[in-house]
Amino acid sequence: MKNKFTAVIKQEGSWWVGWIEEVPGVNCQESTKEELLESLRVTLKEALEFNRKEAITAAGSDYDEEQIAI
Numbered sequence: 001m002k003n004k005f006t007a008v009i010k011q012e013g014s015w016w017v018g019w020i021e022e023v024p025g026v027n028c029q030e031s032t033k034e035e036l037l038e039s040l041r042v043t044l045k046e047a048l049e050f051n052r053k054e055a056i057t058a059a060g061s062d063y064d065e066e067q068i069a070i
């Protein structure tokens with residue numbers, strides 16, 4: 001299953017800035033649009049992995065994982 005996320009991007013002066021709409025805290029700034037999109041991909045991947053590890057740690061032991069679709 002491949003997840004899709006929405007990048008909100010804009011150019012401000014000589015910089016490109018962007019956010020991932022669905023995940024608070026995932027935002028980047030780069031000098032080109034292409035660099036921005038790649039930075040957002042990398043940062044999103046890292047944030048999701050960090051959140052996953054944090055959730056598993058918080059759950060401790062004896063937990064179940066369930067897929068949820070909206």
